[in-house]
Amino acid sequence: MLPVAKCVANAEVNIAVNKPAYQQYPLSPGDDSYDVNVALNKPAYQQYPYIPGDDTFDASNAVDGRKSDLRWNRGQCATSYPYRQTATWWVNLTSVHNIHHITIYFRTNNLDYEFRTYTARRFLGFSVYVSNTTDRSQGTLCFKDNNFTINTIPPVFTTICFVHGQYVIYYNERLPGVVYPDGYASLVSNDLCEVEVYGCPVTGCYGSNNTFPCPDVNCQYCHIETGTCKGCKPGYQGHHCELECDSGSYGIGCNETCGHCHDVSQCSHINGTCLTGCEAGFKKDVCKLDCDSGSYGVDCNEICGNCLSESQCSKINGTCFTGCNAGYEGDLCKTECDRGSYGIRCNETCGHCLDVSQCSHINGTCLTRCEAGFKGDKCNTECDKGSYGTECNETCGNCRDVNRCSQINGTCLTGCEAGFKGDVCKTDCDSGSYGVNCNEICGNCVNESQCSKINGTCFTGCNAGYEGDLCKTGCQPGFFGQDCFEKCIDTCNGCNNVNGLCDYGCIPGWIGYFCNKECDKGSYGNECNETCGHCRDVNQCSNVNGSCLTGCDDGYEGDLCKTREYTNTKVHKKLATYYYQNNILINHTEKNMVKTFFLLCDAITNVVVII
Incomplete structure (x- = not known):
């Protein structure tokens, strides 16, 4: 009598655990040699994580070796967000492996009824790929479901896939506008509880227990059962991988083209390395990368010059295709402008720099200031009217015409204004001189320092004996002293205009410096040198002409009483x-x-x- 199974309400039990299993088309009947799961604990990824960051549903759950509880929320299954048009999951084997077969454990919730009723419809139409990248289109399609129904799809699926690759990819889709068979869900999800990939753990092996090396020495991947070469090692070709790649090609299947090797015959047929280096303009081992922007030449060891556009520097010889930056010239734009020139194509001429060797070859700036007479960063602007010298910091002197003041040294080219002298007309006339070029001599000013340097005017008046603004005019006859206010005495023949002295003597009858003293009694005439005659009263002898005003003494006659008198007389x-x-x-x-x-x-x- 068979044992009776007791039903427990709401119990979820994995009814497939340790139960007899069946596989259509067994790999090798009775052979379990290919039992190395090369996917175990390898990196995994899934599109649309159910709850990002929650390990309960993480993609890695499908390669962790656990498959005792195939419910969606028990942390043993990779579950994506449901109801999407596509579902993608992949495992990275971390290196290329020779694969024998792939087994997938779908989520069943541990109940075949639930699997058939709810989840199987989302698996229908799935595909399995093996690729060397995460792009399934670049890989090999190992299996595509076109026949399963919800009643025939196995909860544990195995497919033989005699290929080699690094990524095993599960993919399903429900695309808009496509009519799918009955029983297919309208949207898909992953719901993979375990994915096992069996094959050689290392490359170049085949056979029972993966113990035999591939028969052909240069074979990288051979049929895991027969040893027939399925792919040569990089650098080899031919049915038995006995031929090196043709010159100029390398790599897997000799499908890669050698880069810009200095000698293409020295391009490694295995990995494309240029054994004798690259042609000018290229770098790296395989010489396929252009030199970085700004470098050129063999091994890209040369630095581009001052190209107008760095991207327009030839990677081969450094030629600047669009010309040089300001300040440089030549094909390589490494030559600075000649001294005295600057700018684009060195077409600009430096200004009046104090030191032309210190003129910036880039923008013409004078780094050590300007020559006298010029200003501005480039020293090509003359000083403003009225200024001159270094940095135009000097002010022109008293030039007759300020427009004719040299902006270089301040020289007044048309001479000075009245009152100044010297080349720059900044020096007052010497004391005692005035006027244009200081050629005039001051007059008789009371204070010579108070003589106007411009027009000779005596600001504090004239010395005694002179009058007028310039104090150059002597007093009018008959006047003397300060401002000629003093009047000469009438008895002078000629009065000194300064002190009133009678410089030319007195009129007859007078003596003294100022001719203010009559001749002494008994004398008369010029300087009183004449002696009066026989005047009856000597006091009445004219001091001017000697006339005896009251007559002569007896016996004398004449005005001067100097003639003897006879009787008749x-x-x-x-x-x-x-x-x-x-x-x-x-x-x-x-x-x-x-x-x-x-x-x-x-x-x-x-x-x-x-x-």
Whole structure:
């Protein structure tokens, strides 16, 4: 009698554990030699994680070796977010392996009924690929479900796949516009509890227990059962991998083309390494990479010059295709502009730099200032009107025309304004001079320092004896002293205009420096050098001409009383005196009578005795 199974409500039991199993098309009946799971604990990935970061549903659960509980939330299955148009999961074997077969444990919730009813429909139409990349399109399709139904799809699926590769990829899809068979879910998910990949743990082996090396020495992957070479080691070709790659090719299947080797015959047929280095402009072992931007030449050891665009520097010889940056010239743009030039193509000429060798070859800036007379960064601007010298820091002097002030050294090219001298017209005229070029001599100023350097005006007046703004005009005749306010004495022949001295002597009758002293009694005339005659009263002798104003002593006659008097003369004089003293007036007849009398007297003078 068979044992009776007791049903327990809501119990979930993996009914497949340790139960007899069946496999269509066994790999090698009775042979379990290919029992190395090369996928165990290898890196895994799935599209659309159910809960990102939650290990309960992580992709790695499908390669952790655990498959005792095939429910979705027990941490042994890789579960993606449901209801998507595509579902992708892959395992990275970390190196290329010779694969024999692949086994997949689908999520069953440990109940065949639930598997058939709920989850199987999401697996229908799945595919399995083996590839050397994560791109399934670049790999080999090991299996594509076109026949399973929810009733025939096995919960544990195995497919033989005699290929080699690094990635095993599970893929399913429900694309819009595609009509799928009955029983297919409208959307898909992963729900993989374990994926096992069996094959050689190392390359180049086959046979029972993976113990036999591939028969062909240069074979990398051979049929895992027969040993027939399925792929040569890199660098070899031919049915038995007995031939090296043709010159210029290398790698797996000789499908790679050698790079820019210096000598293509020295390109490794295995990995493409250029054994004697690269052609100019390329780098790395296989010489397929252009030199980095900014470098060129053999092994890219040369640095590009100052190209206008670094990307336009020839990787081969460094030629700058679009020209040089400012300040450089030549094909390689490594030559600085000649001294005195700068800029693009070195077409610009440096300004008036103090040291032309310190003119920036890039932008023309004068690094050590400008020559005298110029300003600006490039020293090509003349000083403004009225300034000159280094950095135009000097101010022009008193030039007659400021526009003719040299911007270099300040020289006044048309001379100075009145009152200044020197090349730069900054020096006042010397004391005592004035005017244009200081050629004028100051007049008789009271204070020479107070003579205007410009027009000679005496600011504090003139010295004694001079007048006018310039104090160059002597006093008018008859005047002297400060501002010619003093009047000369009338007795001078000529008065000194400064001090009033009678420089040219006195008029007759006067003596002294100022001719203010009459001649002493008894003298007269120029410098009182004449002696008065026999004046009746010497005090009445004119100091000017010596005339005796009150007459002569007896016996003398004449204005000066210096002539001896005879008798007739005495008569005449006595008679004249008589008439004068008595106010006797005589008519014409009487005058004639008197005259006749006098004539008669004169005639007998020689005989008449003087009384």
